[in-house]
Amino acid sequence: MSAAETLVPFDDVLAAYDPALGLEVHVELNTNTKMFCGCPTAFGAEPNTQVCPTCLGLPGAMPAVNRVAVESAIRIGLALNCEIAEWCRFARKNYFYPDMPKNFQTSQYDEPIAFEGWMDVDVDGETYRVEIERAHMEEDTGKSLHVGGSTGRIHGADYSLVDYNRAGIPLIEIVTKPITGMGEKAPAVARAYVQQLRDLIVALGVSEARMDQGNLRADVNLSLAPKGSTTLGTRTETKNVNSFRSVERAVRFEMQRHAGILGSGGSILQETRHWHEDTGVTTSGREKSDADDYRYFPEPDLVPVAPSREWVEQLRGTLPENPTQKRARLQADWGFTDLEMRDTVGAGAFGLVEATVAAGCAPQAARKWWLGEMARRANDSGADIADLGVTPLDVARVQALVDEGSLNDKLARQVFDGLLAGEGTPDEIVAARGLAIVSDEGALNAAVDEAIAANPDVADKIRDGKHAAAGALIGAVMKQMRGQADAARVRELVLEKLA
Amino acid sequence: MARALAAGETTSVELTQAALDAIAAVDGAVHAYLHVDAEGALAQAAASDARRAAGTPASALDGVPVAVKDVLATTGLPTTCGSKILEGWLPPYDATVVARLKAAGLPILGKTNMDEFAMGSSTEHSAYGPTHNPWDLERIPGGSGGGSAAAVASFTAPLALGTDTGGSIRQPGAVTGTVGVKPTYGGVSRYGLVAMANSLDQVGPVTRTVLDAALLHEIIGGHDPLDSTSVDQPLPPLVEAARQGAAGDLSGLKVGVITELSGEGYQAGVLARFHESVELLVQAGAEVVEVSCPNFVHALATYYLVMPCEASSNLAKFDAMRYGLRVLPEGVESPSAEEVMRATRDAGFGDEVKRRIILGTYALSSGYYDAYYGTAQRVRTLISQDFAAAFEKVDVLVSPTSPTTAFKLGEKLDDPLAMYLNDLATIPANLAGVPGISVPSGLAEEDGLPTGFQVLAPALADDRLYRVGAALEAALEAQWGGPLLDKAPTLEGAAR
Numbered sequence: 001m002s003a004a005e006t007l008v009p010f011d012d013v014l015a016a017y018d019p020a021l022g023l024e025v026h027v028e029l030n031t032n033t034k035m036f037c038g039c040p041t042a043f044g045a046e047p048n049t050q051v052c053p054t055c056l057g058l059p060g061a062m063p064a065v066n067r068v069a070v071e072s073a074i075r076i077g078l079a080l081n082c083e084i085a086e087w088c089r090f091a092r093k094n095y096f097y098p099d100m101p102k103n104f105q106t107s108q109y110d111e112p113i114a115f116e117g118w119m120d121v122d123v124d125g126e127t128y129r130v131e132i133e134r135a136h137m138e139e140d141t142g143k144s145l146h147v148g149g150s151t152g153r154i155h156g157a158d159y160s161l162v163d164y165n166r167a168g169i170p171l172i173e174i175v176t177k178p179i180t181g182m183g184e185k186a187p188a189v190a191r192a193y194v195q196q197l198r199d200l201i202v203a204l205g206v207s208e209a210r211m212d213q214g215n216l217r218a219d220v221n222l223s224l225a226p227k228g229s230t231t232l233g234t235r236t237e238t239k240n241v242n243s244f245r246s247v248e249r250a251v252r253f254e255m256q257r258h259a260g261i262l263g264s265g266g267s268i269l270q271e272t273r274h275w276h277e278d279t280g281v282t283t284s285g286r287e288k289s290d291a292d293d294y295r296y297f298p299e300p301d302l303v304p305v306a307p308s309r310e311w312v313e314q315l316r317g318t319l320p321e322n323p324t325q326k327r328a329r330l331q332a333d334w335g336f337t338d339l340e341m342r343d344t345v346g347a348g349a350f351g352l353v354e355a356t357v358a359a360g361c362a363p364q365a366a367r368k369w370w371l372g373e374m375a376r377r378a379n380d381s382g383a384d385i386a387d388l389g390v391t392p393l394d395v396a397r398v399q400a401l402v403d404e405g406s407l408n409d410k411l412a413r414q415v416f417d418g419l420l421a422g423e424g425t426p427d428e429i430v431a432a433r434g435l436a437i438v439s440d441e442g443a444l445n446a447a448v449d450e451a452i453a454a455n456p457d458v459a460d461k462i463r464d465g466k467h468a469a470a471g472a473l474i475g476a477v478m479k480q481m482r483g484q485a486d487a488a489r490v491r492e493l494v495l496e497k498l499a
Numbered sequence: 500m501a502r503a504l505a506a507g508e509t510t511s512v513e514l515t516q517a518a519l520d521a522i523a524a525v526d527g528a529v530h531a532y533l534h535v536d537a538e539g540a541l542a543q544a545a546a547s548d549a550r551r552a553a554g555t556p557a558s559a560l561d562g563v564p565v566a567v568k569d570v571l572a573t574t575g576l577p578t579t580c581g582s583k584i585l586e587g588w589l590p591p592y593d594a595t596v597v598a599r600l601k602a603a604g605l606p607i608l609g610k611t612n613m614d615e616f617a618m619g620s621s622t623e624h625s626a627y628g629p630t631h632n633p634w635d636l637e638r639i640p641g642g643s644g645g646g647s648a649a650a651v652a653s654f655t656a657p658l659a660l661g662t663d664t665g666g667s668i669r670q671p672g673a674v675t676g677t678v679g680v681k682p683t684y685g686g687v688s689r690y691g692l693v694a695m696a697n698s699l700d701q702v703g704p705v706t707r708t709v710l711d712a713a714l715l716h717e718i719i720g721g722h723d724p725l726d727s728t729s730v731d732q733p734l735p736p737l738v739e740a741a742r743q744g745a746a747g748d749l750s751g752l753k754v755g756v757i758t759e760l761s762g763e764g765y766q767a768g769v770l771a772r773f774h775e776s777v778e779l780l781v782q783a784g785a786e787v788v789e790v791s792c793p794n795f796v797h798a799l800a801t802y803y804l805v806m807p808c809e810a811s812s813n814l815a816k817f818d819a820m821r822y823g824l825r826v827l828p829e830g831v832e833s834p835s836a837e838e839v840m841r842a843t844r845d846a847g848f849g850d851e852v853k854r855r856i857i858l859g860t861y862a863l864s865s866g867y868y869d870a871y872y873g874t875a876q877r878v879r880t881l882i883s884q885d886f887a888a889a890f891e892k893v894d895v896l897v898s899p900t901s902p903t904t905a906f907k908l909g910e911k912l913d914d915p916l917a918m919y920l921n922d923l924a925t926i927p928a929n930l931a932g933v934p935g936i937s938v939p940s941g942l943a944e945e946d947g948l949p950t951g952f953q954v955l956a957p958a959l960a961d962d963r964l965y966r967v968g969a970a971l972e973a974a975l976e977a978q979w980g981g982p983l984l985d986k987a988p989t990l991e992g993a994a995r
Contacts, residue, residue: 053572053592057816059585059693060572060594064727092812094863098836103815160836162820295863297872300697300809301689303727 008259010184010252013224016263019186019255020232021179022221023130025197027172027207028140028214029072034168035139036063036106036302043213047163055168057101062301065090069170070113070305072206073137074315076172077114079200080132087306088113090137090299099142099162107173109296112136113305120324121196123188125342130193131177142167172206178232186222186255191248194218195348196323198244202351203320211242212387218247222254224262233258234268238282241275243384244348250275253282277382330354334363347375348385355392356399365399366392373416390419397426410483411435438484444477447485448493451476462498470494500657501714504551504562511544511551511562514657515606518564521655522608525990530630531640531650533569534577535609540564543606550604559714559738561604566656568647569610570617571702572691573597576607580693581615581625581643584847585823594691595726596660596702596719603718608656611646615849616814617664617695619643620921621911622671624851629908632675634948634987638905641671641921647705648675653990658715659705664695665802666901666925668703669937673900673951676939676983678706678968680716681925683958684932685730687716688723696809697728699802699929707984709938709968713741716961730959740962744969750784752967755893759795760924766903768943772950773899776940779974780897780967790893792885797878798927803919804862804875805930811859814852819843854915883931890957895967898924900937900951928955936964938971939983949983 013019034041037054053061077084091109117132143166148158174197182189198216201209209216223235236258238250258268272285321329327350331341334357344350349370356366370385374395378385398415401407407415407430418429430436438444451473452459461469470491477490503509519537526532547562556562567573570580572590579585593601600607614624622630622645630645632638633653640649644661648671651659661668663681672679680703687702694700704715716737723729756777761770781787818840819825828834828842848856862871889896902923911918928935933955940952952971956963976982 053590056821058572058590058592058822059578059580059588059816060590060691061592062690062726064725094812094815096815096818096837096840098818098820101816101821103818104812293865295812295860295865295868297808297812297863297868301694301726301728 006260006264007253007256008263010256013255013259014184016227017224017255017259018180018227018229019182019251020223020225020235021176021182021186021190021251022235023176023179023190023193024219024221025174025194026217026219027076027174027201027209028216029069029170029172030205030207030215031066031068031072031170033066033068035066035069035137035170036168039168041169045165047161047165050165051167055101056164063106063299065302065305066170069137070307071315072170072204073113073135073172074307074312075204075319076174076201076206077117077135078312078316079204079319080114080117080119080135080174082114082117082132082135084307084312085111085113085115085305086309087111087304089304090302091296092299094295097141098160099144099164099167101142101164101167105138105141106299106302107138108136113307119193119196119200121189121192122324122345123185123192125338126185128179128182128185128189130179130189133175133177135172135174138171138173140166140169140171187248187251190220190251191244194247195244195345199323199351203323210387211244211384214242217242220247220250220254222251222258223268224255224258233262234270236268236271236273236282238273238275239285242277243382245382245384246275246277249280250282253280257282334367336363336367340367343371347371349375352386352392352395356395359393359396361396361399365402366395369395369399373413377416377420388420389422390416394419394426401426401430405486406430406436408437408483408487411437435484437486438481443481444485444489444493447477447480448473448490448497450480452494452497459498462494467495500563501560505556511547511564511606512541514562515540515544515564515608518608518656521653525633525653526655528631528636528990529633529649529653529655530628531611531646531653531655532566532609533579533581533612533625533627533646536576536607539575540606540608543601543604547604547606556604558603558605558718560658560718562606563657564606564608565600565715566608566611566647566650566659567597567600568644568659568661569613570662570693570695571597571660572693573607573610576610578610578693579627580617581613581627582847582849582852583626583824584817584843588823590691592691595688595723597691599719600660605658605718611644611650611659613646614643615852616693616810617643617662617667617700618810618851618855620666620670620918621906621908622646623908623912624849626849631908632905633990634675635905638907638948639674641674641901641905643667644671644679644705648672648677648679651675651677651705651707652984652987654984657707658711660715660719661703661705662692663701663703663925663929664699664806665929666922668705669925669935669951669953670901670921672705672937673939673953674905674949676949676987678704678709678712678936678938678972680704680712680936680961680964681928681934682716682720683730683934683961684929685726685728686734686934686959686961687720688726688729690723690725694809694813696806697813698809699806701929707982709936709965709972710738710741710745712936712968713737713965732959735960735962737962737965741965741969744966745973747783747970747973749780749967749970752785752895753893754780754785754787754967755790755889755896756787757795757889757896757898758789758791759793760898764902764920764923765899766943766945768945769899769901769903769950772941772943773952776952776971776975777897779971783970783974785967788893790889790896792882792889792896792927794878794881794885795927798882798930799919799923801875801878801882801930802922802926803858804871805879807855807859808863808872809859811856811863814848814856817844817847823847851915879930882927886927886931886933886955886957894956895963896955897967898953898955899940900924900953904943904946904948904950924953931958933958934961934964936968938968939975940971941975941979941983942986
């Protein structure tokens with residue numbers, strides 16, 4: 001960060017400027033095959049094993065549109081309240097890049113499949129309507145791996161490898177119109193928008209929508225305008241922000257950085273910026289100037305896409321329940337207070353709680369695990385709550401074991417440790433770690449007797465009716481049994497024996 | 500040949516060996532081929548003979564050898580597009596048309612020379628040296644498919660495939676005395692054709708007779724799911740139309756002579772042969788009228804905007820990253836990817852290719868897009884409307900295929916605009932996607948070189964080309980006492 005990039009305290013930013021946001025979210029679709037060829041799209045395959053002449057861009061190979069991808073694009077468009085084009089085309093976006101097989105990306109330009117929509121975003125009980133400019137179809141590029149060198153970047157690397165497995169995987173890019181009038185809520189609106197968009201994508205079933213795997217990637221555009229000004233300031237575009245939390249932090253950082261530059265009489269450079277998760281700052285990418293000319297023109301190898309109105313209406317019929325209505329319905333079903341609901345959504349746990357309840361868990365228990373235990377662990381590791389490696393099914397199973405008396409909360413937390421360490425299913429972890437509560441009455445009796453014998457003073461107090469002192473004996477028993485005892489039963493035994 | 504094979508008078512191995520012998524004898528002088536695959540062709544021929552012996556030939560042309568323009572992907576055979584940048588590249592897949600030739604049992608003799616990436620009208624822009632016209636080795640064989648036309652005209656291949664973006668099948672056909680067909684856009688799959696200008700390119704047959712062209716067209720044509728622009732409906736009956744035409748009756752047919760393509764700028768001998776051919780159509784019972792297509796005068800300018808725009812984008816993939824040539828820049832310690840791309844493209848592309856890349860890049864760049872590409876697309880629509888209006892009045896349109904006979908090698912190399920004029924008459928069909936055929940129409944008296952007669956039909960009505968083409972061919976051959984190619988000089992022993 002240069003001296004000109006002094007950060008201004010957030011409140012001071014708000015006193016002088018109005019922020020405007022623009023979000024571009026790329027969603028990698030979960031189709032079985034690529035956008036323009038029949039290659040599989042499985043994640044994590046050996047490099048360059050899921051390729052063919054078309055996605056490698058070999059001379060003479062031609063694209064053909066994946067109908068399922070078009071269907072997903074239309075469903076996303078409809079769910080975002082967009083118009084669906086009666087006729088649209090693909091275009092070539094021409095630029096040179098080593099991991100792009102054809103040196104042009106087949107995308108959509110002035111004729112997107114979906115346009116003019118909106119999504120209502122809830123932040124702290126207030127609703128912001130985010131207007132959607134467009135949602136268009138395109139193909140992903142390959143991935144470069146720079147070997148040698150310390151940074152993993154191309155600079156200083158000995159050589160580079162390119163994996164084209166990802167090249168040609170269908171993407172939908174969803175672009176908002178400039179979002180204004182948020183003031184201090186700008187970072188939260190950005191986060192909530194991406195989060196709600198992800199919920200929607202998951203509900204539609206069109207993508208895994210995992211930010212850590214790059215299924216969902218957000219570019220954050222931000223600009224500041226002097227308070228009361230009606231024109232937008234110069235924006236910067238922070239690319240590939242890869243978690244909800246980072247979206248929020250990146251917006252906040254850019255607001256503070258812009259204000260620093262503007263406040264010292266500087267002007268904002270229109271450029272792309274990189275987000276650094278570890279340090280929480282953005283750094284300059286490449287300058288976006290007039291030289292950035294993609295020379296778009298209609299892709300001559302593909303016939304236009306003209307979805308029939310019957311097809312569009314049929315797809316409208318497959319949309320999941322509106323997320324806002326669904327939230328209201330489930331809040332009532334679950335008996336959550338407004339605050340509990342807001343916290344659940346805010347933590348990105350709404351879908352997780354829903355799935356956990358669907359797997360048979362009581363709503364409050366599901367909420368307790370996700371918002372207490374999991375949110376804490378996510379916070380510690382800087383990961384998203386959904387990406388910890390614990391699934392709703394796991395949580396439901398752990399709670400079932402608690403309900404049947406096989407685990408207590410303390411043991412349950414150890415099961416979660418095991419789940420995070422990838423040790424298997426909850427039942428496997430209980431068996432492998434020997435975590436189940438001991439229900440052998442003989443062993444319990446022996447342990448209680450031993451504790452009484454070892455603590456005669458405490459035992460006397462209890463005999464005198466001071467039942468509050470029982471905790472010390474219970475603690476001793478639990479310690480001896482490595483926590484694997486039912487605390488309530490131990491208490492019963494202690495009181496029985498000292499009655 | 501197919502008839503001789505069917506009658507058991509010859510074998511595919513004999514035919515293929517004869518073609519290979521002819522290549523050995525004359526191709527040193529003609530240079531129609533970039534790669535010859537004797538071993539592969541003979542193996543395919545032997546398999547064909549076995550099929551025929553078993554009574555199960557794969558198609559009407561099973562066993563007849565064919566040469567393929569080097570712009571079509573072939574497994575096991577290099578595909579260079581006449582460019583250094585692809586020297587030695589072996590595609591891992593076959594173009595759909597090549598796969599169809601193989602499935603139909605046609606032995607593939609080799610790959611024919613062409614202007615680099617199909618850019619040119621003379622085959623002088625091949626990075627591997629020019630092809631010579633078998634009628635006069637000092638002259639050009641047309642372009643960009645000069646290799647395919649010269650192979651057929653020099654009797655080293657009975658059949659060949661070409662590609663036609665602005666006339667690259669028909670114009671070489673005209674100047675070498677062969678038959679060349681540009682099918683309806685989408686009528687033949689482009690999958691595996693290394694694109695020059697995707698919205699204009701079309702694969703088609705180059706042959707000695709109209710009937711041969713129809714037979715070959717039926718083999719390569721028809722829907723291909725790998726090419727989304729391919730027409731999803733059956734081909735019209737082309738062979739039947741050719742046979743019907745050869746019977747010589749064109750009564751009921753209305754023929755339009757395109758005013759804009761039969762006057763000024765055309766060589767006198769070319770026009771004379773053209774008018775004689777029109778007269779023969781009248782004698783066969785056709786009704787002939789003059790038809791004006793006023794926007795055709797803009798076709799050349801339109802083509803030279805649309806084509807380079809698409810080409811500049813298509814050629815971006817040749818960047819030294821994945822296949823083909825890689826050149827490291829001189830005097831650079833550890834070059835960046837961009838520097839390697841730049842050095843490779845500089846060394847790997849010829850002047851004509853670079854010219855068109857720069858033209859296309861400029862015309863597509865922001866601020867110029869509307870003025871150039873946008874305008875060109877609007878004119879393209881007008882040209883299509885000219886065709887539509889003309890085809891309301893007539894069944895087919897006719898013109899000379901090329902304004903002149905073959906010019907001398909090197910004559911127009913330094914004058915790209917003069918070179919471009921050669922495609923004047925053929926380009927409108929590509930812009931509108933309609934089919935066209937060039938049939939030999941005799942020798943121009945002033946230079947004794949072949950001229951071509953072009954027939955154009957509405958999209959999907961390719962059968963009309965074969966009907967009219969075969970009728971004209973029959974009438975002309977009756978006058979000449981045999982095919983025009985019989986008058987070509989013998990090349991045996993010709994010095995290079």
